[in-house]
Amino acid sequence: MGFFSKTTQYLKDRLDKTRTKIADSLGTVLSLGRKIDGTLLDELEETLIRDDIGVETTDKLMTDLRRAYKKKEIVVSEDVIPFLREHIKAYWPQQDRSLRTAASGPTVILVAGVNGTGKTTSIAKLAYTLSQNQRKVIVAACDTFRAAAVDQLTIWAERLGVDIVKHASGSDPAAVAYDACEAALSRRADYLILDTAGRLHTQTDLMRELSKIHNVIQKKIPGAPHEVLLVLDATTGQNAIIQAKLFMEAINVSGIFLAKLDGTARGGIVIAIKDQLDIPVKFVGLGEKPEDIAEFDPEIFVDALLS
Amino acid sequence: MFDALTDKFNSLFRSLSGRGRITEANISDAMREVRKALLDADVSYQVAETFCKDVTKAAMGAEVINSLHPGQMMVKVVSDELTKLMGPVDSTIYYVSPGPTVILLAGLQGGGKTTTAGKLAKYIQAQGKRPLLVADDLQRPAAVQQLQVLGEQVGVDVYTEETKDPVRVAKGALKHAKKNGHDVVILDTAGRLHIDEEMMAEIERVAKAVTPHQIYLVCDAMMGQDAVNSAKAFNERLELDGIILTKLDGDARGGAALSVKAVTGKPIKFVGMGEKLDKLEAFHPDRMASRILGMGDVVTLVEKAQEHFEAEEAEKLQKKMAQGTFGFDDFLKQMSAVKKMGGVKDMLKMLPGMGAQVEDVDFDGKEMRQMEAMVYSMSLKERKDPDLIDASRRRRIAAGAGVQPNDVSGLVKTFKRSRDMMKSLSGGRFGGIRGLLSGGFNIDAMSQAMTSGKKIKQRSKRKKVARRKVGRKRR
Numbered sequence: 001m002g003f004f005s006k007t008t009q010y011l012k013d014r015l016d017k018t019r020t021k022i023a024d025s026l027g028t029v030l031s032l033g034r035k036i037d038g039t040l041l042d043e044l045e046e047t048l049i050r051d052d053i054g055v056e057t058t059d060k061l062m063t064d065l066r067r068a069y070k071k072k073e074i075v076v077s078e079d080v081i082p083f084l085r086e087h088i089k090a091y092w093p094q095q096d097r098s099l100r101t102a103a104s105g106p107t108v109i110l111v112a113g114v115n116g117t118g119k120t121t122s123i124a125k126l127a128y129t130l131s132q133n134q135r136k137v138i139v140a141a142c143d144t145f146r147a148a149a150v151d152q153l154t155i156w157a158e159r160l161g162v163d164i165v166k167h168a169s170g171s172d173p174a175a176v177a178y179d180a181c182e183a184a185l186s187r188r189a190d191y192l193i194l195d196t197a198g199r200l201h202t203q204t205d206l207m208r209e210l211s212k213i214h215n216v217i218q219k220k221i222p223g224a225p226h227e228v229l230l231v232l233d234a235t236t237g238q239n240a241i242i243q244a245k246l247f248m249e250a251i252n253v254s255g256i257f258l259a260k261l262d263g264t265a266r267g268g269i270v271i272a273i274k275d276q277l278d279i280p281v282k283f284v285g286l287g288e289k290p291e292d293i294a295e296f297d298p299e300i301f302v303d304a305l306l307s
Numbered sequence: 308m309f310d311a312l313t314d315k316f317n318s319l320f321r322s323l324s325g326r327g328r329i330t331e332a333n334i335s336d337a338m339r340e341v342r343k344a345l346l347d348a349d350v351s352y353q354v355a356e357t358f359c360k361d362v363t364k365a366a367m368g369a370e371v372i373n374s375l376h377p378g379q380m381m382v383k384v385v386s387d388e389l390t391k392l393m394g395p396v397d398s399t400i401y402y403v404s405p406g407p408t409v410i411l412l413a414g415l416q417g418g419g420k421t422t423t424a425g426k427l428a429k430y431i432q433a434q435g436k437r438p439l440l441v442a443d444d445l446q447r448p449a450a451v452q453q454l455q456v457l458g459e460q461v462g463v464d465v466y467t468e469e470t471k472d473p474v475r476v477a478k479g480a481l482k483h484a485k486k487n488g489h490d491v492v493i494l495d496t497a498g499r500l501h502i503d504e505e506m507m508a509e510i511e512r513v514a515k516a517v518t519p520h521q522i523y524l525v526c527d528a529m530m531g532q533d534a535v536n537s538a539k540a541f542n543e544r545l546e547l548d549g550i551i552l553t554k555l556d557g558d559a560r561g562g563a564a565l566s567v568k569a570v571t572g573k574p575i576k577f578v579g580m581g582e583k584l585d586k587l588e589a590f591h592p593d594r595m596a597s598r599i600l601g602m603g604d605v606v607t608l609v610e611k612a613q614e615h616f617e618a619e620e621a622e623k624l625q626k627k628m629a630q631g632t633f634g635f636d637d638f639l640k641q642m643s644a645v646k647k648m649g650g651v652k653d654m655l656k657m658l659p660g661m662g663a664q665v666e667d668v669d670f671d672g673k674e675m676r677q678m679e680a681m682v683y684s685m686s687l688k689e690r691k692d693p694d695l696i697d698a699s700r701r702r703r704i705a706a707g708a709g710v711q712p713n714d715v716s717g718l719v720k721t722f723k724r725s726r727d728m729m730k731s732l733s734g735g736r737f738g739g740i741r742g743l744l745s746g747g748f749n750i751d752a753m754s755q756a757m758t759s760g761k762k763i764k765q766r767s768k769r770k771k772v773a774r775r776k777v778g779r780k781r782r
Contacts, residue, residue, distance in 0.1 A: 046352055052531040055346050115554060115582070116417025116527065146582075147425075147460070148453035155448035169456075200557040233417060237349030237531025239559040260416065263500045265533040288416070288446065 036069055036077055044080065051268035054238050057275045061087065088271055088302045097280050097296055100227045100254060106138075106184040108192045108217055108224035112210055112251060113231035114243055115198030118259035118285060120149065122231050123195050124156040126283070128290035131162055135190040140180030141166035142173040142213060143197040153195050160290060163187065173197065173209065174216045181220035194225070201246035214251045229282065231257045232273075235265040244277050255282035258296065262286040270301070338363055341385070349562030351535040354392075354569045362388045390593045392565055397549070397574040398589035400431065403520050406490035407439070409481065411517075413510055413545060414525035415537055416498030419553035419579055421450060423525050424495040425457030426579065426587035427551075431491050432463060439489035440465045441480040443473045443513065446497035454495055461584055464489070473497070473509060477517045494519070501540035511544055521548045523576060526567055528552050529559040535570045542571040552590070553579035633726050635682045635690035680708035681718055693719050 041062065048058040064087060068074050074083050101107045109126065113119050120143070127137045139157055141164060143149035150166050157164035165180040177194055184192035196213060199206035217224050230253045232240050247253050261267050261284045270281050281296040338359045345355035366384045402408045410427070412420045424440055431438045440458045442465060444450035451467050458465035464487075466480040477494055484492045496513065499506035514522065524538060524547050541547060550567055555578045568575055575590040627633040682690060684707030689695050696704070696719055698712070705712040 049346055050352050050532050052349075052533070055343050114529070114557070116419055118417055146453070147421075147456035148449040151452045152447070152449035159448075200554065202556070202558045233527075233529075235415065235527070235531060235533045235537075236529050237534075237559075237562065238347055239349070239529040239557070240531075242558060260500075263415070263533065264502055264536045265531065269531065 036074065036080070040077060041066065041069075048268070051266035052237055052272075053266075053268035054241070054272040057272040060275065085302055089298060091271065091274050091298075097255070097282050099282065102223060102226050105221065106189045106192050106224075107226050108181070108184070108194070108221055109227045109229060110194050110196070110214060110217065110225040110251065111229045111231060111257070112196045112247055112253075113198060114200050114233075115146075117198065117231045117233040117236075119143075119198060119231045120152050120156065120195055121288060122229075122257045122259050122283070122285055122293075123153070123193050124160060124290050125285060125293035126193055127156070127162050127191075128160050129293060130191050131160060136188065137162040137191045137193065138180065138184050138187065138189040139164050140176055140192065140194040142176045142180075142194050144169055144171050144173050144176065145197040149195075149197065156290075163189070174212045177213045177216045178220060181217055181224070185221065201243045201250075207246065207250045210247075211250050226254075227282075228252055228254045229257045230255070230279070231259050232269070234258050234261045234267045234269070234284075235263060236269060238269070238272070240269045241272055241276055244273055244279055248277065248279065253279055255280050257281075257283045257285065259285035262292070267301075270296075334363055334366055345562065345565070348560030349529075349531045349534070349566075351532055351562070351566035351570070354535070354566040357569070358388065358392060358565070361391075389565070393568050393575065393590075393592035395574065396590070396592060398576050400434075400576075401521060402436070402491065407481070407484045407492045408490065408521070409492045409494070409517050409519040410521045410523065411494045411496065411514060411519035411545075412523050412525050412551075413496050413541055413547075414498060415500065415527070416447075418498065418525045418527045420444070420498060420525045421453050421457065421495050422582065422584075423551055423553060423577075423579060423587070424454060424493050425461055426584050427493055427577075428458065428463040429461040429584050430577075430587050431493070432461065436491045437489050438463050438491040438493055439480065439484045439487075441476065441492060441494045442467045443476050443480075443494045444497040445471055445473055445476070446499075450495070450497070457584065474512050474516045477513050481517050492517075501537040501544075507540070507544050514545055522546065523548065524550045524567075524571075524573075526550055526552055526563060528555045528561050528563050528578075529557065530563040534563040535566050538567045538571050542573065547571060547573045549574050549576035551575075551577045551579065551587075556580045556586070632691075635685060635693065635722065636687070638722070639679070639682055639690075677708065677710055677714070678718060681705075681710060681715055684708040693723055 044065070045058055045062050048061060049055065053061070061084065065074070065080070065083065068083060074080060099107075099109075111119050111123055123139060127139055131137045137160075139153060139162055141150040141153045143153070144167060147169070150169055154164055154166065163183070165176060165183050167176045167179070173196065180192055180194060183189070194213070194217070196210060197206075199210065201207065214225065214228070228251050230244060230247045232243065236243070244253065244256065256270075256273065256279055258267065258270060258281050267284075273279060273281070281298075284294050284296050284301075286292045286294060341362065342355055342359045345358060346352065350358070362385055365388055400408075400410070412424055412427075414420050421444065428438045428440050440454055440463050442451040442454040444454075455465045455467065466476070466483050468476045468479050470476060473496065480492055480494070483489075494513070494517070496510055497506070499510065501507065522545050524541050524545075526534065526538065530537075538550070550571065550573055552561075552564055552567075552575055555561060555564075564575060575592070577587050578590050580586040580588055627637055681704060684704045685696070689700060689704075696715070701712045701715045701719075704715045708715070
């Protein structure tokens with residue numbers, strides 16, 4: 001694949017803002033030559049929690065840190081960051097974080113998430129990158145619920161020059177998915193990306209609707225959807241974990257698209273998600289423009305967070 | 308909505324119950340749990356710290372009401388502090404005269420500004436006003452169309468202009484409103500990052516151009532620690548008048564509600580409770596606090612308990628329990644006190660974490676009535692001294708109550724065991740209403756023991772539970 005790999009440096013650059021901020025806060029905690037004592041560990045814990053890493057995962061990290069300290073693996077405060085870096089990286093063993101593709105025929109990508117996380121914009125970014133690489137992309141407007149959601153995707157499709165399959169607002173999203181699959185097959189598209197309506201994971205009827213869309217796709221194109229992306233808002237707190245869990249149950253999420261990482265939100269939730277759910281983060285969104293996308297790279301991410 | 312936080316609080320109060328009174332020692336453990344719960348709920352670190360300090364102080368000073376358990380007192384203290392932190396109540400939209408009143412909505416991307424604008428228009432319209440919606444989000448594709456659709460749905464005019472300049476749209480809208488007799492103007496603006504200098508300057512320009520009377524920050528209830536940063540930044544740039552919290556119909560623990568209020572000092576005006584346009588509700592910090600604690604209304608329960616359970620009466624019962632002279636008629640007395648309070652089921656529902664469980668258990672119904680019938684079928688002597696009840700009396704009682712003799716022996720056995728245990732525990736800590744109110748009981752064990760003696764054989768396993776249940780039985 002590698003369509004997105006050129007984005008590595010970009011990710012680094014865009015994360016600078018976040019990085020500076022976190023490095024600053026960690027920097028204060030770990031002022032030079034400071035001895036590792038209870039106070040320092042407490043401050044470090046506070047920093048991790050402020051990064052949205054969450055109490056549970058922070059506790060885990062802190063326990064490991066304390067153990068290492070007792071074993072004298074770390075002695076001075078300067079050892080702490082390298083220790084944490086290696087440690088968090090170990091949460092992400094080498095695994096497939098690139099986009100899954102179909103062996104033959106169109107690769108179907110189903111995109112879902114709660115309201116306002118940035119699904120449509122994220123789809124535009126994926127479509128942009130893929131079509132930049134001379135792949136034929138069709139997008140499908142399965143968000144028939146929210147006012148003007150279809151228009152929003154239509155505008156993106158026009159801007160990016162990709163095909164769109166849509167029905168009238170208020171129609172059955174599963175029917176749109178069905179037609180989109182047919183279109184992808186008959187027009188020999190390389191990629192079909194389906195936008196869905198934002199829904200809170202607690203709305204069971206809407207989650208069932210999503211499962212139905214998933215099933216329709218599966219029936220129409222065996223093996224599809226090849227990729228099921230959950231779009232998470234990086235500013236979301238611990239609720240992101242429950243979101244991921246329930247979407248996982250409904251449509252078997254295969255990857256996370258972490259949107260809005262260009263703010264001051266630290267994105268620490270990614271660590272918790274990896275720790276607790278083992279869903280790979282595949283992409284990150286870093287702005288509102290179609291090119292503001294990067295492949296998620298744990299090395300860079302953790303380094304950016306802690307260096 | 309605050310289910311998860313609620314669970315944490317419940318476990319905290321469970322650990323508090325059973326201890327005599329609130330002391331510095333038992334409160335520090337509890338507070339550590341509260342702090343963790345708040346952080347889990349995405350309450351900002353600083354806000355959580357402050358909250359815990361306040362609660363500790365308030366709890367230490369609180370007077371422990373006699374007939375109530377300290378755990379319940381703690382609930383009240385925590386709920387009061389939560390209310391305080393999220394209050395004061397102010398869901399009024401201040402209209403100016405002469406109009407139009409200009410309301411500006413601002414916030415991050417995806418917070419729900421456009422939907423909220425539609426809801427707000429509907430809300431304001433219902434107050435007899437003639438609002439105008441202004442499509443001032445010129446960034447996001449189809450944001451204008453979205454507002455137009457919403458305007459159509461609620462029957463409110465939408466002002467749009469073909470331009471890229473939001474200041475121009477805002478000015479034009481104001482003119483349009485004046486000309487066409489709209490008394491309220493609602494500006495929907497583009498979502499923006501609080502660190503995006505260009506976009507923040509832009510919204511400042513919009514605000515300067517139309518000098519809004521009310522500026523509301525639209526904030527996603529699911530936000531994490533970063534909520535304070537963006538709220539603070541928006542408040543500094545725009546001087547907010549209030550906050551609208553969206554997507555509260557999910558299961559987000561809603562820490563944002565606590566922290567955003569705390570860092571901006573601005574009231575939370577409304578909450579979004581769903582995607583439908585009538586799902587905008589006034590914010591009630593007290594209700595929110597109750598919801599956080601999942602207690603429906605422990606405060607009311609506390610008041611009711613004070614009303615109906617005279618302190619003297621309680622003392623008398625406790626003495627009897629301690630002496631082991633607590634009989635079935637005392638039990639009936641307690642039952643009727645409970646009934647006065649609104650029935651067991653209603654009461655249990657008011658207890659933390661009980662809501663769902665209670666639904667399945669028929670307390671006020673058959674089992675309870677059966678028990679009552681059995682007691683009423685006993686002679687006064689038998690009620691005072693259950694040891695009198697032999698096989699023949701048992702048959703008589705069973706016939707009188709319309710139950711089987713083994714139901715009677717079950718009741719008697721449970722009762723006696725309870726009484727003995729109560730005696731040995733004495734001190735009255737598990738007495739009557741207090742026992743009932745102690746959070747940590749097991750509803751299943753309770754109902755089982757109440758119905759029959761079937762489960763008595765398992766009591767060694769259930770020692771703890773049985774002991775707690777005892778207090779309750781004694782009403």
